[in-house]
Amino acid sequence: MEKRVVLVYPYFRYKDPVSKLFPPLGIAYLASQLKEYSIDVYVIDCTFETIDTAVEKIVSLKPAIIGMSIMVSLSRSSFDIAAQLQASLPDTILVAGGALPSVYPDHYFRHFDLVFQGESDLIFSRFCRDYLNSSDKIDFLNRIDIHDYPGICINTSKGIISSPAVHHDSNILDTLPRPDRSFFPHDLYQLHWHNSHQTPQASIMVTRGCPLTCDFCSKPVWGSVYRKLDLDNVFLEIDDIIDYGYERLWIADDSFTLDLYYLREFCQQKLSRGINIEWTCLSRTRGIDKETVDLMKEAGCEKVYLGLESGSDETLRLMGKKSTVQDGIDAVKVLTQAGISAAGFFIVGYPGETVGSIEKTFSLALSLPLEELSINVPLPLPGSALYSKVCHLNSDEDWEIASAASFVYKSEHNQDWLKKRIKETLASFKER
Ligand code: B12
Numbered sequence: 001m002e003k004r005v006v007l008v009y010p011y012f013r014y015k016d017p018v019s020k021l022f023p024p025l026g027i028a029y030l031a032s033q034l035k036e037y038s039i040d041v042y043v044i045d046c047t048f049e050t051i052d053t054a055v056e057k058i059v060s061l062k063p064a065i066i067g068m069s070i071m072v073s074l075s076r077s078s079f080d081i082a083a084q085l086q087a088s089l090p091d092t093i094l095v096a097g098g099a100l101p102s103v104y105p106d107h108y109f110r111h112f113d114l115v116f117q118g119e120s121d122l123i124f125s126r127f128c129r130d131y132l133n134s135s136d137k138i139d140f141l142n143r144i145d146i147h148d149y150p151g152i153c154i155n156t157s158k159g160i161i162s163s164p165a166v167h168h169d170s171n172i173l174d175t176l177p178r179p180d181r182s183f184f185p186h187d188l189y190q191l192h193w194h195n196s197h198q199t200p201q202a203s204i205m206v207t208r209g210c211p212l213t214c215d216f217c218s219k220p221v222w223g224s225v226y227r228k229l230d231l232d233n234v235f236l237e238i239d240d241i242i243d244y245g246y247e248r249l250w251i252a253d254d255s256f257t258l259d260l261y262y263l264r265e266f267c268q269q270k271l272s273r274g275i276n277i278e279w280t281c282l283s284r285t286r287g288i289d290k291e292t293v294d295l296m297k298e299a300g301c302e303k304v305y306l307g308l309e310s311g312s313d314e315t316l317r318l319m320g321k322k323s324t325v326q327d328g329i330d331a332v333k334v335l336t337q338a339g340i341s342a343a344g345f346f347i348v349g350y351p352g353e354t355v356g357s358i359e360k361t362f363s364l365a366l367s368l369p370l371e372e373l374s375i376n377v378p379l380p381l382p383g384s385a386l387y388s389k390v391c392h393l394n395s396d397e398d399w400e401i402a403s404a405a406s407f408v409y410k411s412e413h414n415q416d417w418l419k420k421r422i423k424e425t426l427a428s429f430k431e432r
Contacts (some may be wrong), residue, residue: 001091003132004040006063007031010070010077013047013192021047021192022203022250026069026098026121028179033125039132039226043183046077056080059088065128066092069111071099072381075107077244082111091137097124102220103383113141115153118221119208120166123149135164150288151229167170167209167223178237185306186244199250199278202241206234207265210254214283214307215320216347218383228262231269231301238270242277246296247362248302251281266290267299277301285331286323293338301342303371306331310365312357315350320385325364332368341373348422349413352380358418362425364432375422377407377415382399 009024027043034041042061046054058066058081066085070078082094095105096108097116105115109251116124127149134140146163148150153162181202186279193200206229209222240251257263296304309330310316316323332342346365348358380387390409407415 001064001089002040004042004059004061004315005034005035005044005065005067005128005132006058008045008058008066008068008081009043009045009047010054010068010081011047011051011072012051012054012077014050019198020201020250020251021189022201023181023184023186023189023209024069025179025203025252027183028065028181029095029121029176030069030124030178031183032180033121033310035180037125037129039128039212040124045184045326046081048188051077051080051084055084055088058085062089063092063130063222064097065416067095067097067100067124067128070096070101070108073381075215077176079111083349084280086111093131093137093141094125095127099218099220101219101383102165102335105162106155109155109160112152116149117153117162118223119168120151120165122172123139123151123166133221133426159426167225167227170227170229173227174233175210178233178240183241187199188244190245200246201250201280202235202244202246203250203252204237204241205229205252206399207253207262208357210258212255212322213320213385215377216303216350216381216384216386217254218381218387220255220381228259231266231405234266235269237272238275238277242275247277249279251279254280254409255284256281257283257292259289260289260292263279264295264332267295267301267366270287270299278301279302282307283331284323285327288331288334290334290338297338297340303343304335304344305343305372306335308332308344308364308368309347310350310353310357311346311360311362312353315353315357315361318350318352319347328364329368336369341371344368344370344374346375347378348375349407349411349414349415349418351386358413358421365425366428369431373426375425377411377418377422378411380409394406 007027007030009027009170019243044054044058050096054403060348068078081343094112097114100107101115103286117317131140146161150163153167179324190200208227211224278300335342346361378389
């Protein structure tokens with residue numbers, strides 16, 4: 001084995017072509033941390049690969065450690081690759097991390113040696129340094145003191161042991177190196193955006209965590225404590241993204257508009273520094289006002305994705321949303337009046353809602369001046385309150401998501417009818 005770490009992002013575009021493709025940011029965070037320890041690091045971003053070529057590349061590198069970044073829809077690919085790697089590289093340590101392993105670590109032990117939960121970039125790199133300085137895999141794993149590595153979860157002869165994941169304070173986050181995006185095929189990503197007639201975009205995270213408690217939302221990595229990054233560092237990262245040729249930022253924060261003071265500061269500094277790049281973000285519907293939205297527009301905000309969710313206040317209550325239908329209508333209005341496009345996410349077929357409330361959602365979706373519309377049935381994400389109510393998936397179950405209109409659990413709603421109505425609504429939306 002070579003003293004090197006290979007990071008793998010097991011998303012294969014050919015399996016599930018989505019319109020939005022971003023270089024995987026979690027991998028960029030891990031890579032920069034590993035480089036801080038002068039560790040020899042390689043990245044296999046599978047986005048434009050096939051499983052066979054990806055496995056071939058990883059095996060030829062003979063890494064001592066492989067770290068795979070996994071979210072709910074990447075589970076099957078991660079298991080497929082890991083099974084092949086286990087067979088070809090029995091002495092390599094296989095580590096799973098990211099959103100799904102963070103909430104469901106025991107699912108991974110069949111193919112991985114250990115799991116890191118939560119914000120583990122800092123701790124994983126320390127783990128890699130320590131392991132690369134040791135000589136024997138079995139001996140090292142047997143001697144691990146889990147308190148040395150917060151967030152680690154490991155299957156030992158005495159059973160599964162873990163130490164709780166950490167959420168770093170802002171002052172620690174501000175000392176971390178900027179994510180290293182140098183490993184990704186930016187030309188292919190940008191070609192993808194051009195081919196789909198969209199502005200080339202890269203993702204960035206400015207704030208972390210969300211204190212809201214929506215029933216369907218899982219906060220597997222960042223948790224509930226809202227933290228903000230130092231804006232000097234944020235703008236250096238934005239400079240990197242511009243240097244790689246991207247023309248729009250996709251701000252991936254759970255809710256970038258939560259702290260209006262910080263949001264305005266971001267806009268003002270972006271303007272005063274003359275940083276010329278468009279951006280989009282996600283937002284809740286309540287709380288954004290005209291003054292802030294006008295400033296967002298001036299600072300290059302092109303589109304805001306709103307969690308509108310339902311056309312019925314009763315259903316919004318079932319979803320644990322601390323907002324009303326009117327908040328959503330007002331938010332779309334204030335954005336569009338400022339010249340910012342509004343995109344709407346809706347969920348239909350929520351447990352406990354009625355056909356009447358579902359129809360209200362379809363009507364609302366068609367009545368608003370939205371630029372983009374997404375309507376899904378509930379997806380019970382592991383770690384969400386909804387998940388514990390409706391789902392008891394066992395660990396052999398596959399987590400790959402087949403379709404936005406198919407239930408992955410037994411629902412009281414008629415799936416065929418919902419599918420038909422979603423299709424009709426999306427068709428009417430397109431025709432408009
Ligand atoms: C950008 C994004 C996308 C992008 C694609 C991902 C990409 N290439 O960038 C798009 C828009 C396509 C997308 C789609 C979907 N997404 Co998405 N997405 C996100 C989002 C907003 C940001 C991801 C990100 O870059 N985060 C920043 C990086 C730094 O965080 P990170 O990857 O988690 O990495 C950190 C740790 O996890 C850890 N880590 C990560 N990998 C590894 C690996 C190892 C070895 C170790 C040790 C540590 C480690 O270190 C990092 C730093 O601490 C997150 C929410 C969020 N705020 O994170 C949702 C999120 C990941 N998505 C989610 C979901 C459900 C989806 C969809 C299934 C939605 C749907 N219904 O269609 C689809 C699936 C698409 C597909 N085909 O796979 C869920 C996943 C839930 C889960 N439990 O797995 C999340 C958490 C949002 C949510 N709360 O619902 N998504």
